[in-house]
Amino acid sequence: MTPGQRRWIFLAAIAGLAAFYLWGLVGLPGFGNYPGPYGDVINRIAVAQTNATGVVSAVNFEYRGFDTVGEEFILFVAATGVAVVLRHLRNERERNADGETGDAPDEGQRVPETSSAIRMVALIMTGPTIVVGWWLASHAQTDPSGGFQGGVVLATAFILIYLAGQFLAFQRVSPTDVTDAVEAIGAGGFAAVGVTAVAMGLPYLTNFLGLGITPGAVSSSGTIALISFFVGLEVGAAFILIVGELLDQTLLLREGSG
Amino acid sequence: MTPGHLLAVVTPYTVPTGLMDVLQVTVLVLVAAAATMVVVIRVPVRQVIALSVYGIALAVLFLVFQAPDVTLSELTVGAVVLPIMFLLALAKVRGREK
Numbered sequence: 403m404t405p406g407q408r409r410w411i412f413l414a415a416i417a418g419l420a421a422f423y424l425w426g427l428v429g430l431p432g433f434g435n436y437p438g439p440y441g442d443v444i445n446r447i448a449v450a451q452t453n454a455t456g457v458v459s460a461v462n463f464e465y466r467g468f469d470t471v472g473e474e475f476i477l478f479v480a481a482t483g484v485a486v487v488l489r490h491l492r493n494e495r496e497r498n499a500d501g502e503t504g505d506a507p508d509e510g511q512r513v514p515e516t517s518s519a520i521r522m523v524a525l526i527m528t529g530p531t532i533v534v535g536w537w538l539a540s541h542a543q544t545d546p547s548g549g550f551q552g553g554v555v556l557a558t559a560f561i562l563i564y565l566a567g568q569f570l571a572f573q574r575v576s577p578t579d580v581t582d583a584v585e586a587i588g589a590g591g592f593a594a595v596g597v598t599a600v601a602m603g604l605p606y607l608t609n610f611l612g613l614g615i616t617p618g619a620v621s622s623s624g625t626i627a628l629i630s631f632f633v634g635l636e637v638g639a640a641f642i643l644i645v646g647e648l649l650d651q652t653l654l655l656r657e658g659s660g
Numbered sequence: 661m662t663p664g665h666l667l668a669v670v671t672p673y674t675v676p677t678g679l680m681d682v683l684q685v686t687v688l689v690l691v692a693a694a695a696t697m698v699v700v701i702r703v704p705v706r707q708v709i710a711l712s713v714y715g716i717a718l719a720v721l722f723l724v725f726q727a728p729d730v731t732l733s734e735l736t737v738g739a740v741v742l743p744i745m746f747l748l749a750l751a752k753v754r755g756r757e758k
Contacts, residue, residue: 433680458729538732551732558740641741648748652755 452543452609454626455618459542463629467607470629471592474636478589481640485582488647516565524566531559539634543623549633553588556634557641569653572646581643588636595625595632680724687724691717708746715739 431437444457444465454460462470539552564572596607604610607625614622621627694714701707715738722730 433677433684546728547732548729551729551736554733554736554741558736561740561744645741645744645748648745648752652748652751 449617452623452626453613453617453619454543454623456541456543456545456547458546459548459626459630460623462548463542463626463633464607464609467596467629470633471596471607474589474592474633477637477640478585481585481643484644484647488651516568521566524562528559528562528566531555531562535559535634535638539630539638540627541620542630543627544618544620549630549635550637552630553634553637553639554641556638557645560642561645564649569649572649576642576646578643578646581639581646584635585639585643588632588634588639591632592629592636595629599625684724687717687721691721694718704750705747708743708750711746712739712743715742 436442444461448457448460448465449455452460452464454464535552535554535556535558537552538547538555539549542548542552560572560576563575599608599610600606602608602610609624609626611624611628613624616622691714694710694717697710698707698714701710715734718738719731719734722728722734
């Protein structure tokens with residue numbers, strides 16, 4: 403097939419795709435029009451039932467909490483997979499490099515110097531990033547936020563520490579053992595909240611804590627806030643673990659090839 | 661259940677819906693353009709930067725479509741963490757080639 407023929411086939415395909423796509427867009431309901439019943443039902447009952455004004459979190463951690471457990475364990479298993487594969491490789495490499503460069507991470511690295519500007523910006527951003535991450539993870543019940551978003555933002559704070567300092571600083575503030583433990587506590591904590599409800603004779607993941615008096619207060623919504631906290635731990639630790647392993651791989655490989 | 665009853669619950673929109681349609685179409689085009697950039701750029705490191713820009717555009721899309729929580733996720737995962745993973749993978753590959 404000549405490039406010319408291929409281009410015509412591509413153009414025909416893209417024209418067809420564009421036509422179907424635009425057709426589909428035209429058929430969508432207008433902005434603010436919602437035809438289904440569930441959103442309206444949730445809007446009406448969610449705040450009264452859960453005392454959470456962050457209705458998205460109420461849906462995620464309460465009405466469909468069981469689905470969210472599954473989603474959380476997807477990330478948990480993914481992070482575990484990264485750790486299993488990369489830590490095995492690291493051991494191999496350390497064996498191979500034995501006697502040549504040693505495995506001390508502060509010796510023999512040939513990482514390019516980070517510019518002072520990047521270090522300064524990263525340093526300035528670290529504090530606010532931690533505050534924002536913590537706020538997001540602890541305000542799932544009041545605002546459009548939650549443990550997942552907060553956890554990832556917290557993890558980026560640790561990446562900023564790496565940028566501001568060096569890999570050693572990243573390792574010092576997030577030792578692998580601690581990160582592993584925090585991730586396990588986060589994932590297990592979510593499941594444990596569900597099992598606690600079962601132990602009390604309630605269905606799995608029933609909101610067994612007091613809902614508080616004021617809807618939208620940080621102390622309101624019972625297990626929704628608690629689950630969001632555990633999700634924040636799990637997600638933050640999982641992302642730190644994944645990025646840490648990748649950093650480890652990159653730096654150790656440079657060490658080995660240098 | 662009358663429509664008026666529904667309106668008492670749903671927050672009334674202060675932005676004219678026609679304007680929102682224009683905004684939505686604009687952001688959709690922006691996302692399509694950013695995605696095309698990611699595919700067209702052939703230098704991997706620049707491609708990762710384009711991917712980050714695409715993540716930000718997608719975050720704006722979610723915001724315009726009234727999903728601020730998804731915006732937060734996309735902003736951190738799509739614009740920060742995913743590009744960092746790609747950059748680290750590229751650094752590793754480059755180190756092996758030397």
